[in-house]
Amino acid sequence: MQNVQLKVEGMSCDHCVRAVEGALKEVGATGKVDLASGSVSVQYDEGKLKLEQIKEAIEDQGYDVV
Numbered sequence: 001m002q003n004v005q006l007k008v009e010g011m012s013c014d015h016c017v018r019a020v021e022g023a024l025k026e027v028g029a030t031g032k033v034d035l036a037s038g039s040v041s042v043q044y045d046e047g048k049l050k051l052e053q054i055k056e057a058i059e060d061q062g063y064d065v066v
Helices: 014-027 051-061
Strands: 004-008 030-034 039-044
Touching: 004 051, 014 030, 014 039, 014 051, 039 051
Parallel strands: none
Antiparallel strands: 004 039, 030 039
């Protein structure tokens, strides 16, 4: 399992948390959003999922991964 911390802009509420965590779950990753720091801790299997796919899933929800 790979762990990565992503900086995500545009998150401001519980809806944002659910959207991002739900998008990660859909692609096969797990994540924990920290609104205060604007970051997401992501855990995924690098044999099944690429980091680019994770970033794309978050960006598809309307947030910017920086």
